[in-house]
């Protein structure tokens with residue numbers, strides 16, 4: 425087993441995979457049906473398992489995201505179903521979700537815009553005592569994963585809609601406690617790794633020429649949805665450390681606009697309170 429793992433990690437490193445050893449271990453654990461931590465205890469691997477492992481390693485070397493090969497993505501305490509057609513949730517978004525959870529009081533109404541697989545909405549439902557979590561997503565492929573992942577969370581209501589549509593969720597105007605959003609925000613034309621370019625849907629990644637085409641209407645929607653004192657958190661690109669706080673400030677309906685870094689120290693999300 426150790427030799428198979430070392431060989432696989434070398435092959436993945438050669439293919440340019442960012443975390444070759446971890447990915448090799450995740451794939452091996454998946455094939456063996458055990459937790460990654462238990463791999464150390466395995467000294468032999470059956471021929472059929474080795475074949476399956478090598479197949480998966482070859483696909484990973486072709487830069488298919490490891491989460492697509494596993495069929496799941498880990499996010500905070502959840503294992504979310506993911507695959508072609510849905511954005512793979514990223515570790516940095518766990519911070520936005522955590523901020524949202526901290527600001528969700530028992531009985532609160534939370535809206536997650538651009539829900540994708542449901543990473544943010546379902547984490548809030550899982551880790552808070554929100555009464556209602558509304559998850560809004562437009563893509564039919566993403567909605568299929570979102571509905572599947574949300575099935576275990578009765579507080580979560582999935583809404584199929586375009587977050588830029590005027591008057592969206594009008595019935596909730598002025599009543600929402602927390603609005604969260606991890607929108608597409610990469611400026612069009614930015615170079616991205618093959619896993620992203622070929623397997624994350626473009627509409628989940630790119631946010632127009634300046635990367636702000638979804639964030640702009642989301643700021644206005646958040647202001648309309650939130651009750652006075654309610655809060656909003658929006659994830660953004662590294663290049664938007666000034667732009668997104670400026671949009672929140674320019675709206676005129678928010679106070680306490682703040683920027684937050686991710687674990688790597690890069691500017692990652694902005695928050696504000698509805699005046």
Ligand SMILES: C[S@@+](CC[C@H](N)C(=O)[O-])C[C@H]1O[C@@H](n2cnc3c(N)ncnc32)[C@H](O)[C@@H]1O
Pocket residue numbers: 511512513514517537538539540541542543544560561562563566585586587588605606607608609625627628629638
């Ligand atoms: C960056 S992904 C985030 C997904 C999820 N919130 C997460 O953090 O993993 C952005 C999501 O927004 C969706 N989306 C893009 N434009 C949208 C729009 N105008 N209305 C609704 N959803 C949209 C995409 O389909 C994608 O699922």
